[in-house]
């Protein structure tokens with residue numbers, strides 16, 4: 001009851017912000033169009049639509065971190081939150097209330113991204129469905145990053161960290177824009193230690209029907225998601241207390 | 246029955262003691278006005294009693310339950326209208342009210358019924374479909390107070406509820422409060438002394454974190470040897486200032 005009421009409120013706060021929608025859906029779609037336009041003129045294997053779509057989907061998910069982080073950071077300092085802290089809501093109610101509405105939003109965003117890709121020539125197969133499912137742990141990962149940032153930083157810092165830093169990290173270090181092995185060296189090593197390239201590779205493996213390649217990549221994503229989620233819950237609970245000291 | 250009892254309730258922030266050794270007892274269905282100049286410690290007292298911040302020392306009891314150990318059982322029966330207007334900006338008036346009703350355990354139907362009732366008694370009908378962020382300050386204020394009432398608490402804290410309300414809205418709220426106090430314990434803070442006199446059963450005056458005097462407005466005026474309550478308030482607040 002409490003959770004669903006709070007979750008409903010959070011999805012309203014996010015969806016009623018037109019800028020959120022414009023960024024969260026518009027940006028990835030524009031990039032998708034741009035890259036397939038490039039592809040149409042100068043065919044590069046990397047930008048083939050089947051190859052690029054999982055990367056764009058992951059890039060799009062980084063905006064989910066921005067939404068959740070901004071909402072929580074703004075809430076935390078508002079007197080509205082005071083009212084919720086006074087109410088019988090528990091920490092777990094808060095965390096679930098923030099997380100649950102974001103998951104369907106993230107999945108919807110991924111689906112829209114794939115539908116747009118189909119319009120641009122993505123091969124239609126059951127593997128698309130699999131790729132969408134394989135991207136769900138990534139959605140959880142990005143939601144958790146948002147929770148963590150929103151619990152630690154203020155809304156302007158979240159704007160910088162999730163809006164600028166994270167979207168760029170998930171773009172550059174994911175192997176979407178260029179093949180990581182072309183750069184190689186330390187850059188590649190760092191990229192492989194972070195979850196973003198694994199998230200994209202798991203999606204690509206699903207698209208390509210290389211099913212045995214999915215799990216090794218997905219483990220990285222799930223591991224990161226679990227650790228960051230725990231950190232986020234801890235940070236939120238501690239921060240919620242200290243905000244009122 | 247005793248609604249609130251405090252035992253040496255104290256809150257220290259870095260360097261300052263905001264509330265010092267507060268000992269008081271407030272009865273069920275009493276309307277108690279907590280007065281004091283800016284920074285006297287009223288809001289801090291309310292924050293401790295509503296389990297939002299932990300006391301540095303001492304304890305308080307709400308209907309016999311400890312605010313430090315038993316907040317889980319206190320929270321469902323209290324509510325607060327915070328000093329600063331507290332509404333969700335992107336939700337409409339109705340959505341804000343329904344949200345709070347449901348967080349306090351009402352199902353969808355009874356939330357809706359309660360929302361409609363409270364909208365009527367607070368004159369929010371004409372703005373019920375508008376988002377809170379575009380309401381005028383006074384309407385936001387009314388909504389914020391209504392959100393505290395919708396959970397039908399046994400104990401209600403109103404921290405400067407009439408701040409920013411026009412004269413008509415203020416008098417309307419007085420009426421609502423008078424009706425509420427028949428079966429609700431209310432702690433009210435205000436800087437309008439005539440409001441405290443008109444509404445409250447008893448008044449407590451805080452000076453620099455300490456509760457200096459408790460009594461009816463007549464008792465306080467008499468004890469301070471003053472011509473009227475305002476003079477008494479000024480006398481008490483200034484005599485302690487160093």
Ligand SMILES: Nc1ncnc2c1ncn2[C@@H]1O[C@H](COP(=O)(O)OP(=O)(O)OP(=O)(O)O)[C@@H](O)[C@H]1O
Nearest residue numbers: 245258259263281282283284285286287288289290
């Ligand atoms: N979080 C905090 N950290 C440090 N000091 C604080 C904090 N909250 C309140 N104080 C201090 O505690 C004292 C009491 O503040 P409080 O807000 O309780 O006063 P008040 O009686 O409600 O005043 P007002 O009429 O202005 O609302 C003030 O000196 C204030 O600066």
Ligand SMILES: [Mg+2]
Nearest residue numbers: 287288289328
């Ligand atoms: Mg105050």
